[in-house]
Amino acid sequence: MEFSSKLLENAVNEVSQLPGIGKRTALRLVLHLLRQPNEQTDALSQALQMMRNNIKFCKSCNNISDLEVCEICSNPNRDIGLICVVEDVRDVMAIENTSSFRGLYHVLGGKISPMDGIGPHDLNIKLLVDKVKEGKVKELIFALSSTMEGDTTNFYIYKQIQDYDVDISTIARGVSVGDELEYADEITLGRSIVNRVPFEASLKL
Amino acid sequence: MEFSSKLLENAVNEVSQLPGIGKRTALRLVLHLLRQPNEQTDALSQALQMMRNNIKFCKSCNNISDLEVCEICSNPNRDIGLICVVEDVRDVMAIENTSSFRGLYHVLGGKISPMDGIGPHDLNIKLLVDKVKEGKVKELIFALSSTMEGDTTNFYIYKQIQDYDVDISTIARGVSVGDELEYADEITLGRSIVNRVPFEASLKL
Numbered sequence: 001m002e003f004s005s006k007l008l009e010n011a012v013n014e015v016s017q018l019p020g021i022g023k024r025t026a027l028r029l030v031l032h033l034l035r036q037p038n039e040q041t042d043a044l045s046q047a048l049q050m051m052r053n054n055i056k057f058c059k060s061c062n063n064i065s066d067l068e069v070c071e072i073c074s075n076p077n078r079d080i081g082l083i084c085v086v087e088d089v090r091d092v093m094a095i096e097n098t099s100s101f102r103g104l105y106h107v108l109g110g111k112i113s114p115m116d117g118i119g120p121h122d123l124n125i126k127l128l129v130d131k132v133k134e135g136k137v138k139e140l141i142f143a144l145s146s147t148m149e150g151d152t153t154n155f156y157i158y159k160q161i162q163d164y165d166v167d168i169s170t171i172a173r174g175v176s177v178g179d180e181l182e183y184a185d186e187i188t189l190g191r192s193i194v195n196r197v198p199f200e201a202s203l204k205l
Numbered sequence: 206m207e208f209s210s211k212l213l214e215n216a217v218n219e220v221s222q223l224p225g226i227g228k229r230t231a232l233r234l235v236l237h238l239l240r241q242p243n244e245q246t247d248a249l250s251q252a253l254q255m256m257r258n259n260i261k262f263c264k265s266c267n268n269i270s271d272l273e274v275c276e277i278c279s280n281p282n283r284d285i286g287l288i289c290v291v292e293d294v295r296d297v298m299a300i301e302n303t304s305s306f307r308g309l310y311h312v313l314g315g316k317i318s319p320m321d322g323i324g325p326h327d328l329n330i331k332l333l334v335d336k337v338k339e340g341k342v343k344e345l346i347f348a349l350s351s352t353m354e355g356d357t358t359n360f361y362i363y364k365q366i367q368d369y370d371v372d373i374s375t376i377a378r379g380v381s382v383g384d385e386l387e388y389a390d391e392i393t394l395g396r397s398i399v400n401r402v403p404f405e406a407s408l409k410l
Contacts, residue, residue: 002302003298004268004276004294004298005260005270005271006271007252007256007259007260008256008294010252013252014248014252015249017249018237019237020230020233028295029226031294031295032223033223033253033256033257034260034269038257038258041254043219044219045254047215047216047218047220048216048235048238048249050215050216051216051235051238052238052239052243055210055213063209064210065209066211071209089209089236090236092209093208
């Protein structure tokens with residue numbers, strides 16, 4: 001791509017560093033900003049810099065927060081004996097939206113993935129193991145993606161805490177609510193039969 | 206969407222103002238920046254602000270430029286009697302890539318579109334009409350998109366300059382090179398037959 005302006009070229013190059021955004025999309029976004037008042041670009045730039053430089057991670061669960069300890073961890077109404085292990089803040093938001101979980105979270109910050117150069121020591125696993133060793137945790141729920149990386153991470157953590165007195169569970173895998181059975185993949189469908197639920201219990205949900 | 210941090214929420218809100226980027230994509234982009242060194246966010250923010258605050262538009266053709274007069278307009282090897290009328294800088298870049306045009310450009314900055322509240326006076330039309338009135342322009346090529354808005358804009362300009370001594374042409378519409386005939390829409394195919402080209406002339410391209 002040949003640009004008529006260095007300023008334009010720099011802006012497009014920086015925007016196209018973002019994942020899933022190529023040069024053409026970057027150019028479209030930058031030209032959009034050019035058509036808007038200067039204030040919009042200023043607000044965007046400042047919001048990104050403020051966020052990047054000032055954001056904190058909760059000391060207890062590693063979730064993104066504006067405080068030292070996040071609102072969930074400091075909420076006295078939540079069950080501190082129940083911890084849900086998730087990959088990142090999006091998973092916390094998704095589970096909070098369901099309003100069906102009243103315990104605390106533990107945000108790992110990723111999954112073990114040798115292909116991407118992410119090992120156990122790049123994740124926030126030690127803090128979780130320490131929590132379990134302290135003996136305050138009664139149940140741990142693994143809620144990572146059902147992929148090779150997710151399963152590896154689950155197993156790595158399991159090996160470190162299996163000798164402690166803690167129940168370990170993983171979220172149920174099965175056919176999505178509202179989905180046609182014929183479109184479910186065979187592994188999911190198989191698991192949903194093995195892990196079937198008493199009908200009367202399912203009526204209460 | 207419930208955010209655990211105001212800083213995160215602000216950043217997501219600003220990014221999701223960009224066209225074609227929803228809240229979920231914005232969150233994905235912002236979380237990506239959080240995983241990268243601070244310097245990447247700083248570079249992105251600065252490039253956008255520098256671009257927005259310092260970019261110039263060529264006095265002659267209205268193309269984006271770092272100089273008062275852009276490199277194309279100030280190039281003595283280009284034919285100043287031939288002007289290609291385009292919508293924005295992307296069209297200039299696309300035509301320059303073909304290396305088949307040696308004239309100058311005139312960037313309108315959009316198309317007449319009452320639906321979007323864009324009238325003739327929001328575009329850079331007067332400067333073009335003035336150029337034609339000065340008598341230096343021998344031929345004008347309309348290279349706007351072949352849409353209702355593009356055709357309206359072409360016609361609006363045509364009405365203002367039709368009494369002056371200038372040839373007015375429009376880029377050819379026809380079946381794309383490499384395309385199967387059966388997939389071409391009927392209007393395009395019809396135009397490609399009406400505007401057929403002598404075979405021997407086509408061999409020289």
